[in-house]
Every structure is written in structure tokens, then in C-alpha cells.
Amino acid sequence: MAPESFGRFFLRGDGGRLRGQQWGTGLGTAIVFLHGGGQNRHAWAEPARSLAARGFTTLTVDQRGHGASDRTRESRYTHEDMADDVVRVCAALPRPPVLVGSSMGGIVSLIAEGERGPGICQGIVLVDVAPQVNLDGLSRVHAFFGRSAPGFVSAEEAHAVLSEYAVHRKPSLRSTIRNLEMGPDGRWYWHWDPLFAATVGDFHDQSRMTAALSAVTVPVLMLRGERSDIVPASTLDELPRINPNITVAEVAGAGHMITAEHNGVFAAALESFVVSLASNTGRPSSNLRNTHEPLRRRDVPRHAQPRRDSGDPSRGQGDL
Structure with a gap:
């Protein structure tokens, strides 16, 4: 049975209110999901629900200026x-x-723990992000x-632009519309x-x-999309030399937007x-140790297999 959303929450700070959603009421360590640029908390709805169903407490947050969180005045x-x-x-x-x-x-997770820590968090999972970057891929994001x-x-114009950007997963017009809002000028904008x-x-x-990565003392897992045009493949070798507490792995067939394309593999990892x-081991199970062998659907437990259509309104949305 899928878990009920425990409730929405907000925190007030100098950038206004941050809004988010909690799934599950499990004990132990909470998992806080932070989306990419141009997304919102709904990008994490599917893994947040599936992990809450496994007994974890998960929280998805709209970062400032995104989703339902406040836009900053300055x-x-x-x-x-x-x-x-x-x-x-x-x-x-x-x-x-x-x-x-x-x-x-x-990026902001690394800076928070690496520059403001230690002790901000117990561990960090980096989803297709690393200090090393493919400049051509980054330019494509900037252009979007x-x-x-x-x-x-x-909405049709927005859908055409998004479809051109999301090369590994073509969004539906319906999902595009769910990510849009009409501004006071009558034009359509992303959330x-x-x-x-x-x-x-x-x-x-x-x-x-x-x-920041070299200063982090908690365990780190970095998942790279096998077809990512943002994070170079050489990162798999370079990151462990920067920080011995990091484990790297690839998700087979995935591009930059791993969770939208292969949520089941991501959730299991x-x-x-x-x-x-x-368990205080600080390391994932053996199939996730530093390796160039991509993770595939066959490696995923049945409980973590993704649904064909989650109805997630953010699937296919742009990401930085």
C-alpha cells in the first residue's frame, strides 16, 4: 500500500518561505530531496513515495524561487x-x-556540508552532478x-521547447501544462x-x-547517468581521488535526468x-562499489520497480 503524504510544511527565512512535503512517518534517518534548477519538489514524488513505503521518512523541498516556495525580492x-x-x-x-x-x-548540498559542516547531514547522494562538467552539455542547459x-x-510553444531539450524522455503535453503557470502579462512560465x-x-x-567535496567527511554516493551530457565519464575515476569517502556508479541507459528515466534503479541504489x-558501514552494498559496470533494471528489487506512468506532473521538466 502506498504511504499517505504526512503533510506539507514550510520554513521561514531571509529568502521567504520554503515549502515542502513529508512522506511517511518512519523512524530513523530522514531523507531530504533537493531538486535541480528549474524543477520543483514534485520531481521527487515517485522515489519519495516508494522509499516511504519501505519505512523511511522522506521530505521533498521546493528550493527558493521554485515551485510553491517564495520568490525572493532581490x-x-x-x-x-x-x-x-x-x-x-x-x-x-x-x-x-x-x-x-x-x-x-x-551543488548546494556539497556546499552546505563541505563549508558549513561537519554535521549538517549524515550522508550525501549526488544525482548526475560533480565538479567536473561537460561544457557542451552545460551550454545546452543554459540555452534552455x-x-x-x-x-x-x-503551452504548445513551451512543450516544443521542452521536447527539444529532453532528448532522452519526451514529455507529454499534459505533463508540460502541469508545470506551467500564466503570468500577469498573459504569457506562460515554468514554476x-x-x-x-x-x-x-x-x-x-x-x-x-x-x-567542498574534499572537505566532506560523511559518506557520499554519486550516481551518473550512462548517457549524461553533463557529467563526463572520467568522473568515475576522478572523484574517489578527491574524496575517499565517495562511491560512484552509473545508471545504465540514463541521461542527466536519472530519476525521470530510471526511478527504480535510482530508488534501489x-x-x-x-x-x-x-548499519554504520558507510558503504552501499557490493554491487554499488566504485565500478564502471552500469546498474540495470535486473539489479533492482521488485518492490523498487517503477510504474509505467506515475502521473508525476514534473516528469520531463528541465534541470540544471
């Missing part, structure tokens, strides 16, 4: 601002959680945000502050991310990692 969308928000969320929990960050969410910032004349797009170009700071933290 367009404060820097690393420092968002890392402050992560620290605030973690401090509101009874014990340090596991942080799961996709792209932008992974640039085309999105002025808004769209119609994030258009002013956020102005900060995207400066968000990936390789030297800062490398320093995440569960293995969190269980290993609870």
Missing part, C-alpha cells in the same frame, strides 16, 4: 543563499538527514533557461522565478565544488546507501 539565488536554506531545513529535523541532490540540489526566461505565448535564469551561468563553480549508513 533575486537572491546564489550558492550561499541556497546553502543557507539547506542548513535551515536540516536544523529543523530531530537528527541530521541524508541529503539527495540532483544537479543544483547536489535562456529560451524559457521570457515566457511562452502558449520558477524567471529571474533565476540570470544566475544560472555562474552556478557551476568547479574549484569551489572540488574544495538510494535505499542501499541509506541502509548502509544505519
Whole structure:
């Protein structure tokens, strides 16, 4: 039986209110999901539900300027601002959680623990994000945000732009519409502050991310999409040299948006990692140790197999 949503919550800070949702009421370490740029908490709905059904407490957060969280008056969308928000969320929990960050969410997770820690969290899962970056792929993301910032004349125009960007998973028009809202000017916008797009170009700071990762003392799991155009394949060898506490693995057939494309594999890998933290091993099960052998659906327990159509309104949405 799928778990009921335990409830929505919000935290107030200098960037306004952060809104989120909690799934399950399990004991032990909570899992906090932080989405990528241009997404919202609904991007994590499927893994949050499936892991809550396994007895975990999961929390999905709309980062500032995204989803239902407030837009900041001064367009404060820097690393420092968002890392402050992560620290605030973690401090509101009874014990340090596991942080799961996709792209932008992974960047601010690293900065929060690497620069504000230790002790902000018990572990970090990086979802297709690393200090090393493929510049061509990053330019494609920047182009998507640039085309999105002025808004769209119609939902069909937004859908065409998104379909061109989401090369590994073509979104439906219905899911696109669920991610749009009409502005006061009558144009259609994604559920994030258009002013956020102005900060995207400066968000990936390789030297800062490398320093933050090297300073992290908690276990880290990095999952790379096998077909990712953002994280180079060489990262699998480079990251363990930066931090010996990191485990890296690839998800077979996945691009940058791993959870939208292969949620079952992702959920199983995440569960293995969190269980290993609870058992104080600090390492996932053997099939997740540093390896170039991609994780595939056959490696996934039956309980973690994804549904064909989750109805998740955010599937296919852009991501940084």
C-alpha cells in the first residue's frame, strides 16, 4: 500500500518561505530531496513515495524561487543563499538527514556540508552532478533557461521547447501544462522565478565544488547517468581521488535526468546507501562499489520497480 503524504510544511527565512512535503512517518534517518534548477519538489514524488513505503521518512523541498516556495525580492539565488536554506531545513529535523541532490540540489548540498559542516547531514547522494562538467552539455542547459526566461505565448510553444531539450524522455503535453503557470502579462512560465535564469551561468563553480567535496567527511554516493551530457565519464575515476569517502556508479541507459528515466534503479541504489549508513558501514552494498559496470533494471528489487506512468506532473521538466 502506498504511504499517505504526512503533510506539507514550510520554513521561514531571509529568502521567504520554503515549502515542502513529508512522506511517511518512519523512524530513523530522514531523507531530504533537493531538486535541480528549474524543477520543483514534485520531481521527487515517485522515489519519495516508494522509499516511504519501505519505512523511511522522506521530505521533498521546493528550493527558493521554485515551485510553491517564495520568490525572493532581490533575486537572491546564489550558492550561499541556497546553502543557507539547506542548513535551515536540516536544523529543523530531530537528527541530521541524508541529503539527495540532483544537479543544483547536489551543488548546494556539497556546499552546505563541505563549508558549513561537519554535521549538517549524515550522508550525501549526488544525482548526475560533480565538479567536473561537460561544457557542451552545460551550454545546452543554459540555452534552455535562456529560451524559457521570457515566457511562452502558449503551452504548445513551451512543450516544443521542452521536447527539444529532453532528448532522452519526451514529455507529454499534459505533463508540460502541469508545470506551467500564466503570468500577469498573459504569457506562460515554468514554476520558477524567471529571474533565476540570470544566475544560472555562474552556478557551476568547479574549484569551489572540488574544495567542498574534499572537505566532506560523511559518506557520499554519486550516481551518473550512462548517457549524461553533463557529467563526463572520467568522473568515475576522478572523484574517489578527491574524496575517499565517495562511491560512484552509473545508471545504465540514463541521461542527466536519472530519476525521470530510471526511478527504480535510482530508488534501489538510494535505499542501499541509506541502509548502509544505519548499519554504520558507510558503504552501499557490493554491487554499488566504485565500478564502471552500469546498474540495470535486473539489479533492482521488485518492490523498487517503477510504474509505467506515475502521473508525476514534473516528469520531463528541465534541470540544471
